[in-house]
Every structure is written in structure tokens, then in C-alpha cells.
Amino acid sequence: MSFSTARHAEAPGLQAGRCLIIGEVGLAHDGSLGCAHAFIDEVARAGADAVKFQTHIAAAESTAAEPFRVAFSPKDATRYDYWKRLEFTEAEWQGLANHARHHGLTFLSSPFSGEAVQMLTRVGMTMWKVGSGEVSNLPLLEAMIATGRPILLSSGMSDMAELDKAVDRVRRAEVPLAVLQCTTAYPCPPERIGLNMISVFRERYGCFVGLSDHSGTIYPGIAAAAIGADVLEVHVTMSRGMFGPDVPASVTMEELRILVDGVRFVERMHAHPVDKDAAARDVAPLRDIFTKSLVAQGPLAAGTVLTEAHLAMKKPGTGIPADRLSSVVGRVLRRPLEPDEQLRADDLE
Numbered sequence: 536m537s538f539s540t541a542r543h544a545e546a547p548g549l550q551a552g553r554c555l556i557i558g559e560v561g562l563a564h565d566g567s568l569g570c571a572h573a574f575i576d577e578v579a580r581a582g583a584d585a586v587k588f589q590t591h592i593a594a595a596e597s598t599a600a601e602p603f604r605v606a607f608s609p610k611d612a613t614r615y616d617y618w619k620r621l622e623f624t625e626a627e628w629q630g631l632a633n634h635a636r637h638h639g640l641t642f643l644s645s646p647f648s649g650e651a652v653q654m655l656t657r658v659g660m661t662m663w664k665v666g667s668g669e670v671s672n673l674p675l676l677e678a679m680i681a682t683g684r685p686i687l688l689s690s691g692m693s694d695m696a697e698l699d700k701a702v703d704r705v706r707r708a709e710v711p712l713a714v715l716q717c718t719t720a721y722p723c724p725p726e727r728i729g730l731n732m733i734s735v736f737r738e739r740y741g742c743f744v745g746l747s748d749h750s751g752t753i754y755p756g757i758a759a760a761a762i763g764a765d766v767l768e769v770h771v772t773m774s775r776g777m778f779g780p781d782v783p784a785s786v787t788m789e790e791l792r793i794l795v796d797g798v799r800f801v802e803r804m805h806a807h808p809v810d811k812d813a814a815a816r817d818v819a820p821l822r823d824i825f826t827k828s829l830v831a832q833g834p835l836a837a838g839t840v841l842t843e844a845h846l847a848m849k850k851p852g853t854g855i856p857a858d859r860l861s862s863v864v865g866r867v868l869r870r871p872l873e874p875d876e877q878l879r880a881d882d883l884e
Contacts, residue, residue: 548585548641548662549685549711549743552806554760554798557643557664557768558583558791559747562591563779566621572634578771579638581791586635587643587664587768590628590655593618595648607780625654632658645669652678660684662711664768667691667719667747670701680708687766689747690732691717702740713743713766721784722751730755733764749784753794760798763805767798826852829863831872839868846878854879 548555558578564571571588578586591597593615601614611617623631628644635642645664646652652663652675662685669675670693679686686705690698698714705712716732728750736744745766746759756767770785786794827848835845841864848857854877855863867884 549713549765551765553802554745554764555585555641555766556583556756556795556798557585557587557641557766558771559587559768561587561589561770561781562621563770563772563777563781563785564588564621565778568623568627568631571623571631574771574773575631575634575638575640577773577788578791579635579640581771581788582795583640583791585641585643587645588631589666590623590644590646590651591618591621592648592650592654593622595650605780625657628654628658646675646679649675649678652682656682662687665689665701667693667717671697673701673704676701676704680705680710683708683710685711685713687713687715687745687768689715689717690736691719691747702742706740706742711743712740713745714740715745715747715766715768717747718749721749721781723749723784725750725755728755730758730762733759733762737763751784751786753786753790753797756794757797757801760801767794769794823852824850826850827857828852828854829857829860829878830854830875831878833874835868835872837868837871841866841868841883847875849875853877 558581560571560574560578564574575586597615597618599613599615603614608617611620632642641661643660643662643664644655645666646655647666647669660682663679663682664687665676665679667689670688670690688698688701688705702712702714714736716729716736718727718729720727728748730746733744733746743765745764745768746755747768748755749770756769759767769791770781771791772782772785772787775782775787827850829846830849832845832847839845843860843864846860846863848860863878863883869882869884872878872882
């Protein structure tokens with residue numbers, strides 16, 4: 536399967552040269568609407584571009600037979616019960632979206648059912664984040680594609696053939712696309728981050744690319760920005776002492792602030808390539824301070840035939856440069872020199 540190498544035109548929230556940084560709250564609010572709003576405040580304060588949640592409608596996506604992957608919740612007997620407890624109403628989702636927009640944040644929430652897509656469309660989603668487990672769910676993907684809004688496709692559970700199929704469907708609809716490298720491990724160790732896949736996706740799909748990071752650190756995000764990631768998603772937590780299965784894979788709000796600053800620093804570096812010759816001209820006045828000249832090692836009489844032992848290299852660099860030593864050895868002094876006195880061109884016969 537072949538894909539165009541031309542990158543998508545810039546789309547709302549996606550643009551070349553500036554990484555979209557998403558603070559992924561997911562379900563860290565544990566069903567508390569107030570806590571969800573507090574997360575929006577903190578993600579905005581940290582300087583991220585977007586805040587993301589997950590929209591689960593238990594009856595539309597699950598059954599009572601769904602087990603926990605890890606039985607972390609003492610309150611919920613099944614995963615279905617957990618999804619049900621964490622549901623918000625459409626009005627509550629609208630309130631969260633409005634709150635995010637008030638802060639200038641892009642509001643995102645991953646849908647896990649067609650009903651969730653419909654509701655979030657009414658709430659006003661500007662782009663869709665497709666969770667790793669939903670990439671093969673073509674009816675759900677089609678529902679998101681039908682809105683014409685950009686698709687952020689996570690790759691944590693897909694092989695290349697499955698990704699190819701999903702990407703092909705998005706591209707045929709001419710919808711802006713970003714493919715995110717993701718490893719479904721919480722937390723993800725450095726050996727499994729897969730930073731190399733960012734360039735693979737860029738070359739293979741010719742679209743925006745990025746990283747959905749579950750390491751619980753800021754390091755993969757900085758590294759991804761350094762190789763030109765267009766999107767960076769990290770799980771966030773108020774504290775490492777909070778309840779929830781994603782806490783070990785999350786960064787704190789303080790760390791998110793550092794990550795944002797680091798990514799923007801990297802972008803400024805990329806945006807200002809250095810011409811080494813021009814840079815050298817800019818610092819030319821400093822050369823006299825930091826470079827060294829040839830000076831007398833000790834008292835030297837006029838008529839001395841200079842050897843390396845007669846000379847030292849010391850600052851400032853206002854005399855004969857140190858790299859001229861070989862051309863000075865064997866020359867005859869015209870005048871006496873005191874210790875540490877600079878040697879000058881007219882001192883030599």
C-alpha cells in the first residue's frame with residue numbers, strides 16, 4: 536500500500552513547526568465533575584495547548600461481563616460499573632468544553648461508542664483522538680471521519696497492516712490526519728517507547744506525526760520534539776499520590792510545565808538554524824579575551840634565536856596568535872622581552 540508523501544495542509548490545532556501539546560486527563564477525575572474542572576485549570580496553567588478526557592457511555596460500549604484488566608477499584612465490581620460511575624451528562628461535557636475554551640485550550644475527549652461521537656459532536660469537538668483499542672473499529676472511525684474534523688490516530692495496539700487500513704480510510708476522505716506512536720504499557724519503559732516510529736510514520740504516511748507517551752516522565756516528549764513531532768500527548772495527574780491506574784504513567788502538573796517549556800525551547804532552536812561563519816563574526820570582539828598570544832616564558836635578550844622553550848601561550852589574544860608558534864620558532868629577537876611580555880611581528884628579524 537502506498538501513501539502520498541505530501542503532508543496535510545495545516546488544520547485547526549495542527550501546524551508545521553509547532554507541537555500540539557495535549558494534557559491527557561483521561562479518567563483521572565474518577566467521576567468527580569469538580570475534579571475534572573480543576574484538571575482543566577491546571578493543564579491551562581501549565582501552558583499546554585489542549586486538554587483531553589475520555590467519554591465512556593457504559594450501555595453503548597460495554598457489558599456486565601467486561602472484566603478489569605487490573606482490579607484497581609474497590610468501588611466497582613466490573614469494568615461496566617466503572618464506566619457507568621464515570622459518565623457525565625451532555626450538559627456536563629458541554630460545561631467542561633466551555634471551561635477549556637475559556638482558558639484558550641482545545642477541548643478533546645476520545646469517544647468509545649457511536650453515541651459518544653454524536654454527543655461530542657454536539658458539544659463541539661474540533662478534532663478526534665482515536666484510542667489505541669479503537670483503531671480497528673471502522674464504524675466508529677467512520678463516524679468521526681464523517682464530521683470532517685482532524686483525526687489523531689493512536690497506534691498502541693496496532694500492527695502496520697491495521698494502521699495502513701485506518702490511515703487509508705482517513706486519507707481517502709481527505710481529512711487531516713496525525714499518526715501517533717504509542718506503546719500500551721503503564722508506565723512504559725524507555726526500551727519500548729519506540730521513538731524511531733515517528734520518522735517511520737512520517738515517511739510512510741506523509742502526515743502529521745507524534746507521540747502518545749505513557750512513560751510518566753518528560754524525557755520522551757522532549758526527544759520527540761527534537762525530531763520534529765507535531766503532536767505530543769502525555770497523561771497528567773495532580774499528584775503521584777492520587778487514585779487511579781494511570782497515575783504511574785502520568786506527569787505531574789509541575790512536570791507538564793517543564794515539558795511545555797522544553798518543547799518550546801526545542802522549537803525555537805529548530806526555527807533558528809545557525810550559520811557558523813556568521814556566528815563567529817558575531818563573537819569576534821570576544822576573541823581577544825578568550826584566545827591566547829605568544830609571550831616570553833622568561834626574560835629574553837635581543838638576538839635570541841627563539842625555540843619553543845622560550846615561549847608560552849597566554850591570554851589575552853591581542854598579540855601573535857598561539858597557532859603561529861611554528862612560524863616563530865627559529866626567528867631572531869630584535870629586542871629584549873620581559874617575562875609574559877607579548878611577542879609582536881616587528882620584534883622578529
